[in-house]
Each structure stands twice: as C-alpha cells, then as structure tokens.
Amino acid sequence: MSGHPSTYEPKYGATKWLDQRLPIIRMGADFMTFPSPRNLNYWYTFGGILTLCLVSQIITGIILAMHYVPHTELAFESVQRIRRDVPFGWLLQPMHAVGASMFFFAVYVHMFRGLYYGSYKAPREVLWIIGCLIYLVMMATGFLGYTLPWGQMSFWGATVITGFFGAVPVVGESLQQWLLGGYAVDNATLNRFFALHYLLPFVIAGLVGVHVWALHHVGQNNPIGITPKTKKDTLSFHPYYTVKDAFAVVVFLLIFAFFLFYQPDALGHADNYIEADALKTPPHIVPEWYFLPFYAILRAVPDKLAGILLMLGAIAVLFVLPWLDTSKVRSMRFRPVARGFFWIFLFFCFILGWCGAETPDNMVPFLSVGDKGLNFTWLSRIATFYYFAYFVIILPILGLVEKPKDRPESITKAILGDSSHGAAAPAE
Amino acid sequence: MSDTQVTDAHGEAIDDDKRDFIFIATGAAAAAGAVSLGWPLVAQMGKAADTLAAGSIEIDISKIAEGQQLKMLWRGAPVFVRHRTPKEIAEAENTDISKCPDPQTDSERLVAKPDGTIDPRYLVMVGVCTHFGCIPVGESGDYDGWYCPCHASHYDTSGRIRKGPAPRNMAIPDYTYISDTVIKVG
Numbered sequence: 001m002s003g004h005p006s007t008y009e010p011k012y013g014a015t016k017w018l019d020q021r022l023p024i025i026r027m028g029a030d031f032m033t034f035p036s037p038r039n040l041n042y043w044y045t046f047g048g049i050l051t052l053c054l055v056s057q058i059i060t061g062i063i064l065a066m067h068y069v070p071h072t073e074l075a076f077e078s079v080q081r082i083r084r085d086v087p088f089g090w091l092l093q094p095m096h097a098v099g100a101s102m103f104f105f106a107v108y109v110h111m112f113r114g115l116y117y118g119s120y121k122a123p124r125e126v127l128w129i130i131g132c133l134i135y136l137v138m139m140a141t142g143f144l145g146y147t148l149p150w151g152q153m154s155f156w157g158a159t160v161i162t163g164f165f166g167a168v169p170v171v172g173e174s175l176q177q178w179l180l181g182g183y184a185v186d187n188a189t190l191n192r193f194f195a196l197h198y199l200l201p202f203v204i205a206g207l208v209g210v211h212v213w214a215l216h217h218v219g220q221n222n223p224i225g226i227t228p229k230t231k232k233d234t235l236s237f238h239p240y241y242t243v244k245d246a247f248a249v250v251v252f253l254l255i256f257a258f259f260l261f262y263q264p265d266a267l268g269h270a271d272n273y274i275e276a277d278a279l280k281t282p283p284h285i286v287p288e289w290y291f292l293p294f295y296a297i298l299r300a301v302p303d304k305l306a307g308i309l310l311m312l313g314a315i316a317v318l319f320v321l322p323w324l325d326t327s328k329v330r331s332m333r334f335r336p337v338a339r340g341f342f343w344i345f346l347f348f349c350f351i352l353g354w355c356g357a358e359t360p361d362n363m364v365p366f367l368s369v370g371d372k373g374l375n376f377t378w379l380s381r382i383a384t385f386y387y388f389a390y391f392v393i394i395l396p397i398l399g400l401v402e403k404p405k406d407r408p409e410s411i412t413k414a415i416l417g418d419s420s421h422g423a424a425a426p427a428e
Numbered sequence: 429m430s431d432t433q434v435t436d437a438h439g440e441a442i443d444d445d446k447r448d449f450i451f452i453a454t455g456a457a458a459a460a461g462a463v464s465l466g467w468p469l470v471a472q473m474g475k476a477a478d479t480l481a482a483g484s485i486e487i488d489i490s491k492i493a494e495g496q497q498l499k500m501l502w503r504g505a506p507v508f509v510r511h512r513t514p515k516e517i518a519e520a521e522n523t524d525i526s527k528c529p530d531p532q533t534d535s536e537r538l539v540a541k542p543d544g545t546i547d548p549r550y551l552v553m554v555g556v557c558t559h560f561g562c563i564p565v566g567e568s569g570d571y572d573g574w575y576c577p578c579h580a581s582h583y584d585t586s587g588r589i590r591k592g593p594a595p596r597n598m599a600i601p602d603y604t605y606i607s608d609t610v611i612k613v614g
Contacts, residue, residue: 156578159560160560160562160578163559164560178473181473181474181475182475182503183475183479183503184504184556184561188475278501278504278506279501279563281563281564281565281576281577285577285578303595304559304593304595307593359580360579360580361580
C-alpha cells in the first residue's frame with residue numbers, strides 16, 4: 001500500500017509463516033512507520049478525526065437501525081421512543097445526529113486546509129478528487145439520514161431536494177417519481193432512503209480506503225508544500241503523528257461532548273420535532289447548517305434549472321480545481337496575494353451560509369436602511385459570484401502573474417535554518 | 429490467417445474464426461443478460477401497483493362556502509378546491525396573460541360540467557408549487573392568490589405563476605363533474 005521500503009521483520013515462527021502467505025501484519029507495520037513530513041501542524045490532524053467520525057457514525061447508526069422503524073406511521077414515534085425509552089437511546093441518537101454535524105465541521109476544515117496548502121496540486125490530483133467524491137457521498141448520506149426522523153423539515157427537505165430532479169428537461173417528472181416511488185414523498189420514499197442511508201457509509205468507507213491508498217502513494221503534503229527530500233525531512237507516523245492526532249481527537253471530542261451533553265438539539269431545527277404533514281409546509285424551510293451555502297447559491301438565481309446547475313457547479317468546480325490553479329507553488333505561505341483572496345473566499349463561504357439561513361427578501365442588517373439597500377438575495381448573488389470567480393478567474397490568472405516569495409530548499413532547512421546538522425532532529 | 433500455422437498445446441491447428449465466434453456469442457449473451465436483469469433492478473423503484481391504483485377521490489363542492497378553500501390529499505399531494513369570490517374571478521379573468529411566464533386564460537384552467545357550461549366559481553388544482561413542491565399559502569402574495577413561502581413564488585387567483593422562481597402554473601388535475609355538485613379527481 002505504501003511506497004516506502006518495508007522495515008518489518010517477523011520475529012516468531014507464526015508471524016513468519018503468516019507473512020509469507022498474507023503480509024497483513026507487514027501492511028499494518030508499514031502503515032505505522034510511514035514517513036510523514038516533520039512539519040505537519042494541527043490542521044493535518046483532521047484526516048484522523050474524520051476517520052473517527054466515520055467509525056462513530058457507522059456504529060451508532062447500526063444501533064439506531066435496530067430500534068428505528070422506516071414507516072411513515074411509525075418513524076417519528078420510533079425516534080422519540082429511542083430518545084425516551086431505549087436504554088441509553090438519549091445518548092446514542094444525539095451522538096449520531098450531533099455526530100453528523102461534527103463530521104461535516106471536520107470535513108470542511110480538512111477541505112479548506114487542502115485549499116490553503118495547495119494539497120490538490122500535482123501529484124495529488126487523484127487524492128483530491130477522491131476526497132471530493134467522499135464529500136459528495138457524505139452530502140447524499142447526510143440528506144438521506146435527515147429524512148428518516150420524519151419531522152416537518154425531514155419531509156419538506158426531501159420534497160425540495162427530490163424536486164431538483166424534476167427540473168431535468170423532458171424526463172424530469174418521470175425521473176422524480178421514479179426516485180420517490182410515487183407521486184409525492186411517501187412511505188416508498190422513506191423506505192428506500194433508509195436502505196440507501198444504511199448503504200452509503202460503507203461506500204464512503206471504501207472510498208476512504210482508496211483515499212488513504214493514494215495518500216500513501218504520493219505522500220502527505222505539508223504546510224510549506226516542499227516535498228521531503230531526505231530522511232531528515234520526515235518522521236515515522238507512529239509515534240509522532242499518532243500522538244499528535246490523538247491529542248487533536250481529544251480536543252475535538254471535548255467540543256463534540258459539549259453539544260452532545262448540553263446542546264443536543266442546537267444544531268438541528270425545532271420544526272423537525274413536529275411530525276411530517278403532507279398538507280402543511282413549514283413557513284421557512286432550511287436545510288441543515290452544513291448545506292446552507294449551497295442552498296444560498298440555489299436561491300441566488302430566479303430560474304429553477306439554472307439555480308440547480310449553479311449549485312451542482314459549486315461542487316463540480318472542486319473536482320477540476322487541480323487544473324484551474326495554474327500556480328506551481330503549493331502553500332499559500334509563499335503566495336501573499338493568493339492568500340488574501342483565499343481569506344476573502346472563506347469569508348464569502350460564511351456569508352453564503354448566512355444567506356442560506358435567511359429569507360431571501362429580507363434586508364441585510366448594517367447594509368440596509370428600511371427597505372433600501374441590500375437584501376439577502378443580492379448578498380447571496382455577490383457571494384456566489386465571488387465563489388465562482390475565485391476558482392475560474394482568480395486562481396487561473398493569479399498563478400501566471402503572481403510573484404511568489406522565496407521558498408526554503410527543504411523542510412529541515414525551513415525549521416532549523418542553514419546550520420542544521422540534524423542536532424535537534426528527534427532520534428529516528 | 430497468417431502464413432505460419434498457429435497450434436495449441438496439443439499441436440492442433442487453432443481455428444481463429446471459431447474463437448471469434450465463441451467470444452462474440454459469449455459477449456452477446458452476457459450483454460443481453462445484463463440488460464434483461466438490469467431493467468427489473470431499475471424498474472422496481474417506480475410506482476407500485478397499489479400506488480397507481482389509489483388514484484381517485486370524489487369531492488362534494490356544494491359544501492364549500494364562498495371564499496373558502498378545501499384541501500384534500502390526492503396521490504400524496506394536496507388538491508385545492510377554492511370557491512372563488514366575484515372579485516377573485518374578475519381578477520383572474522381580466523389578467524393580461526401575455527405578461528405571464530406560463531400564459532393560460534382562466535377558462536383554460538377550468539373544466540366544463542356535463543351540460544357544457546363552465547362554473548368559474550370553483551377552481552380545482554394541485555396545491556403544489558411547481559418550483560420545489562412546497563404547498564403555497566392561500567389568499568396571500570402580490571396577486572391575491574397563493575404565495576409559496578419556500579422561495580417566494582407568487583400565484584394569482586387562477587393559480588397562475590406571476591412572480592418568483594416557479595416555472596409553471598399550478599397543475600390542474602384530471603377531474604370531471606359527475607353531477608352538478610360532485611367532482612371526481614383522478
């Protein structure tokens with residue numbers, strides 16, 4: 001799996017025997033000794049955090065499936081029963097629901113880290129694309145899962161999202177009804193959403209395997225984006241990064257635990273505690289917080305199909321990013337101009353999230369007086385424009401005209417300066 | 429065939445035509461099998477027979493007072509039956525439809541009784557916004573008709589889209605008057 005020479009030596013008769021037949025211990029040992037750049041910072045711990053999130057979601061999910069009933073008459077009550085009557089259901093159900101939010105929080109940090117340090121550039125294009133695929137399947141899984149409690153937001157969220165397919169020219173309506181299994185969101189829809197929500201996490205797990213495989217083939221990027229040249233530039237994954245990852249996991253779990261034990265419903269929507277009603281649309285439909293920026297892009301356009309295409313484009317553009325960014329310099333540390341644009345990009349992503357949560361016709365506080373000034377539709381249009389401009393205008397042009405700062409020769413020199421003789425380097 | 433004779437492990441001449449035939453026949457059988465098995469796997473997701481069968485409802489419209497709207501569930505979606513006021517009817521009929529995104533006259537959106545007359549008082553339509561399927565709220569919006577709170581689509585008193593992201597007028601279901609006061613939807 002990994003590209004570095006194996007140093008594993010089986011010590012016992014049994015392990016020697018096994019190593020000749022299935023070198024599975026060797027694979028694990030090579031994984032643990034994988035040479036990682038010695039300058040990885042805490043932004044690089046989110047891969048490990050995300051693995052933990054996936055495992056936690058799968059375990060709590062399988063448990064919830066033992067108590068949940070995917071039927072329109074019983075689904076809402078069965079979730080309430082899990083929370084009230086099932087032993088430790090009060091803990092396990094929020095662990096899954098809050099866990100989904102924590103999962104998305106971690107994946108966004110992970111993705112913005114990749115954007116900042118240029119982790120999508122050669123030779124890591126495929127690694128990046130697999131990551132984008134994982135994100136896409138995560139979005140599908142999150143959406144399907146949110147339908148299952150069968151509250152008002154579940155039902156109407158499902159109605160709106162499956163409505164996207166109705167916008168496809170000619171075959172739209174047939175396609176939509178085929179997905180729903182009926183004329184509208186109903187029991188057939190709930191049943192298949194449950195089946196797919198159970199399936200997709202395992203697809204994610206498979207993709208994560210390929211993601212890590214690609215990572216170990218090309219090696220990790222690092223905060224200065226300089227490829228390790230000598231052994232001095234790297235450290236063994238274990239114990240150096242297992243410990244670093246473990247510490248980050250503990251901090252992450254503290255935040256997780258705060259929500260889990262003190263604010264289990266803060267990240268959800270109150271309307272989802274009203275059972276789904278096909279005859280009454282809630283006055284204000286909003287998706288979960290992690291989809292708000294895309295929802296804002298969708299609503300920024302007054303045309304149905306164009307809105308959907310733009311929203312899909314916002315994700316599709318990530319897939320081709322390795323070829324849009326023309327700069328050969330990976331890390332933004334050496335790209336002062338690009339760095340400024342990056343922070344503006346992050347700012348507008350938050351603005352889009354804010355727009356997605358607000359009613360489009362409402363006026364923006366501080367930027368309007370009475371009904372004069374900027375409303376949220378126009379704010380989301382400005383932010384949407386910047387979102388796309390960053391990828392298809394700024395990054396392609398900037399790579400050609402920007403003069404990057406001088407980069408150090410190696411990771412070791414960047415840390416220890418020219419006088420480095422490895423004196424301060426940890427023992428290998 | 430090449431000049432030199434190609435032989436198999438037993439020293440017998442290899443017949444390339446026979447091999448090609450076996451390859452093509454096997455491939456064709458596999459492709460046909462994949463398609464014929466693939467179709468049921470896809471088609472099972474469609475509407476089941478019971479869903480299709482639960483198709484029609486009867487509504488007694490004489491019980492709806494003027495200015496009142498009846499909401500019935502039909503095929504999992506609400507059907508609106510609105511007894512319109514004279515003002516609403518006038519607004520629906522006196523609209524310049526050339527400015528509508530989905531031009532339709534009011535009478536095109538109504539169904540004739542068995543005797544051929546049209547009663548403009550009763551508007552029957554599928555109460556689902558053509559944008560993303562939310563249920564519009566009655567007696568509101570800029571055109572006195574319906575307003576969809578999800579993404580701000582405004583419908584007039586004939587259920588026509590006038591403003592906002594929805595692409596089409598609210599749909600008119602298949603329905604007939606089975607008597608002067610009873611309609612059958614579906």
